[in-house]
Amino acid sequence: MKKDIFANITVEKVDCPAWLWLSGAAAGFVNGLLGAGAGIVLVYTFSALSKRDSKRDSKKASKKSPRKENGKENGKESGIESGKNDSQNSVKDNFAMTISTVLPISLLSAFTYFKNTDADVRMSFVFLIPGIIGGLIGAFVTDKISKTALKLIFAAVTVISGASMILR
Amino acid sequence: MLIADIAAGVLFGMLAGMGIGGGGLLVIYLTLIRSYAQTDAQAINLMFFVFAAAAALSLHLRKRKIDFVLVSVLVVTGVVGSLAGAKLAFVLPRVITRKLFGTMLIVSGIITASRTVKSKRDADNNKYYASDKNRRNN
Structure with missing residues (x-):
């Protein structure tokens, strides 16, 4: 069973240009300074990476990468559409990679924060259980509703609260 | 409450x-x-x-x-950045941190809005081209 869980973790040689290192550091810096917002940096990182990979893949389309086979194999099992071009990760793959990047960074930031503030750790648990329930509801309804309007409302709310934080 | x-x-x-x-x-x-x-x-x-x-x-x-390698690269560099950022968060006055947070919110709100509008427009365009193609084929 354990093998199944990690079946989709792919390991391949990545060339790591300087901007990749820098964007990791930038995401970490924002996350450490503001306690949030690393996702916004990583959105750009991952979309730039998929653009680069699809460019590179179209050049050597004939050459079949082992990772592609892996993706197809698992696609049958886990419901990822098979035959999908591997380098063009789906939005959900990028979402999963963003979470797995921000998780360890946030854990470290959180330790630093709780060492330096008198914030009550228990406060986060008050939100945690409702948060997980909400998360499950959200994951359940996500394919059933149009998110365009919701996203625009979300954007408006963040801009307005951002402005009120600056002005206050 | x-x-x-x-x-x-x-x-x-x-x-x-x-x-x-x-x-x-x-x-x-x-x-x-x-x-x-x-x-x-x-x-x-x-x-x-x-x-x-x-x-x-x-x-x-x-x-x-x-992609585990990619994630590890980002985590390693991210950890360095996060240590620096968290250190700075406790050096800066809270008012400044709050204003920076507000700035980040405005930027992320604008990014979310523009990406949403763009992806909606792309989806609509694809639909339009698809229907156009169908019409011509018929």
Whole structure:
């Protein structure tokens, strides 16, 4: 069973240009300074990476990468559409990679924060259980509703609260 | 207040679960509505995220492809950045941190809005071309 869980973790040689290192550091810096917002940096990182990979893949389309086979194999099992071009990760793959990047960074930031503030750790648990329930509801309804309007409302709310934080 | 907290938790969880965004919403709620200090709110938000992300990731690991090497590169550099950022957060006056947070919110709101509008327009264009093609074929 354990093998199944990690079946989709792919390991391949990545060339790591300087901007990749820098964007990791930038995401970490924002996350450490503001306690949030690393996702916004990583959105750009991952979309730039998929653009680069699809460019590179179209050049050597004939050459079949082992990772592609892996993706197809698992696609049958886990419901990822098979035959999908591997380098063009789906939005959900990028979402999963963003979470797995921000998780360890946030854990470290959180330790630093709780060492330096008198914030009550228990406060986060008050939100945690409702948060997980909400998360499950959200994951359940996500394919059933149009998110365009919701996203625009979300954007408006963040801009307005951002402005009120600056002005206050 | 507990009821408001629970309702807020469910709402933020839902938005995060739908992939719309969650980063910072708890900070907004804690500072603007519950009048927490900026760094306290950030600490609680971080802890909330760690547990919620761990729960989400346990679902995602099974289904999604994760490029482990790429993630490790980003984590290693991210950790360095995060240590610097967290250090700075406690050196800067809280007012400055709050204003920086507000700036980040405005930037991320604008990014979310423009990406949403763009992807909607792309989807509409694709639909239009598809229907146009069908019409010509018929």
